[in-house]
Amino acid sequence: MGGQLLGLVVSLAVIAACAGQNHTFRFSNTLGSNMVLQRKPHQAVVWGWSYPQDTVTVYHANWVGPFTADENGMWKAELPSTEAGGPYTISAQSKHYSSEMHLDNIVFGDVYLCGGQSNMQFTVDCGFNASEEVAKADSYEDIRVFTVGQKTTSPTPLAELGTIAQNWTVASKSSIGGGNWTYFSAVCWYFGRDLYDHFDRKVPIGLISSNWGGTCVQRWSSTDALTKCNQTVDGSVSQSYMDTFEADGLPEFGQAAAASDSNLYNAMIVPYLPMRISGAIWYQGECNVGASSQHGGDYYGCQFPAMIDDWRTKFALPDMYFGFVQLAPWIASKSNSTAVAELRQGQTMALKLQNVGMATAADHGDPTSPFGSVHPRDKQDIGYRLSLTALALQYKEPIEVYQGPICTGATVSGMKPSTAPTMMDVTVSLDFQPSTVGQTPLTLRKNVVCPTGVPPASCSSFELQSRSDGSWHAAEADQLGENIAVMGTVPFNATTKLHPVSGVRYGFSDWPLLSIYNSMKLPAVPFDLKMKS
DSSP states (O other): OHHHHHHHHHHHHHHHHHHGGGOOOEEOTTOOTTOEEEOTTSOOEEEEEOSTTOEEEEEETTEEEEEEOOTTSEEEEEOOOOOSEEEEEEEEEETTTTEEEEEEEEEEEEEEEEEESHHHHOBGGGSTTHHHHHHHGGGOTTEEEEEEOSSOOOSSOOSSOSOEEEEEEEOOHHHHOOOTTSSOBHHHHHHHHHHHHHTTTOSOEEEEEEEOTTOOGGGGSOHHHHGGGTOOOOOOOOHHHHHHHHHHTOOOTTTTTTOSTTHHIIIIIGGGTTSOOSEEEEEOOGGGOSSSTTSSHHHHHHHHHHHHHHHHHHTTOTTOEEEEEEOOOOOOOTTOTTHHHHHHHHHGGGGGSTTEEEEEOTTOOOTTOTTOTTSOSOOHHHHHHHHHHHHHHTSOOOOSOOSOOOEEEEEEEEEEEOSSTTEEEEEEEEEEOGGGTOSSOOEEOOOOOOOTTSOGGGEEOEEEEETTTOOEEEEEEEEETTEEEEEEEEEOOTTTSSSOEEEEEESOSSEEOOOEEOTTSOBOOOEEEEOOO
């Protein structure tokens, strides 16, 4: 840990050198009046720049603290732990410049960073019930929002934001309903709003939307994180993702501008590293769908957890809450009908980390979305599912179950020769992680069908794999008491007669047909399980 903190100090010193060259007395542009600062037990931090070695005195309520700017002019003040609430005015005075500046209407609460690509950028105005949802925002004055602009990338870490789309502002119709693809992020908003409502509107929530459509996980990973997975710089975007935009007639969000590894981490994450935050939420992965060495489930299963670990290190918050969205159905490249499924499976590797929660969107397909099937409009439910993970992991609230059922194993519970020669009728019983089931048995929904307009080859529900030739065969499921059983027919030969099934999978396709739900109405996570002989 000592080495990690040393690396953070060195990084901040390097980026501060550039920011302090103008030697003006100012707060960091990541801060501003109307913002939320992190509440107790954390000590919130405010920082900025002045003349090198200047004495800067910071005032907060009855507390006064003198601080000395470093050789680059950067000063940083750690405030005393403050309970949720406000408003406060935080002031800073410069001895060198004999001037004073203020942050007004500050409240203390919980701050979240909302990152990813276009499905996190997707605004409230783009989604379902937009007019009604935007109108509600006027009653949430203690939620404060900030949107990072999308016109700055950098090959090296930056100390301040190069582009700001929306400075800190009180939630309102105008600040939440800024138009399609501008502000404010729908998933970020609904997540924060649900947390705020859960705590009876007594804990202010600060939401920072920092995302860029069409960008791969490499862009948001530091060079340190990239080395964990032997990443090579190629700046590519997966062909599957490009095929989607060609099919939907939509622009390739940010592809050209953001096609260099680490450049969005440098420009849109690094400026926030001195800030104390509660955690981060993430909706990204579509760009990484594909089969090259920089894409696909195996690569993502390494790079995504590496990015999370690295963010925690760089923020000096080793247990920071991190919630993410498992990809929704979409019509991806027809050349590989499991490409999206493989990426979803790669995403689940992050669940091996502590304090990481997943909200699956795999049952939220929207084939008629005017923004393309890759951009489903129901972001309310996704924000709600993310909030459940935060309530359970970050706040230790007694949530019955906070994510969808996770299948942990499967066993053959019955088989008999089929009426067709060399075919076997097989029943496979599924086991689920108890903590993801809830207090009542799982339910199995019937008549879940492939939507009109979606290629049938892109849809799947239950499948069994033949051990004799590796082929997959559609199967059905039934509820047997408290258990879910999968029933199907597979080919066998003399060698595999006693163990004809080698795998079972569920919703393992671009467009999953999900039917298993727990007591919180959360869908079972798609899976691909291999079975022992």
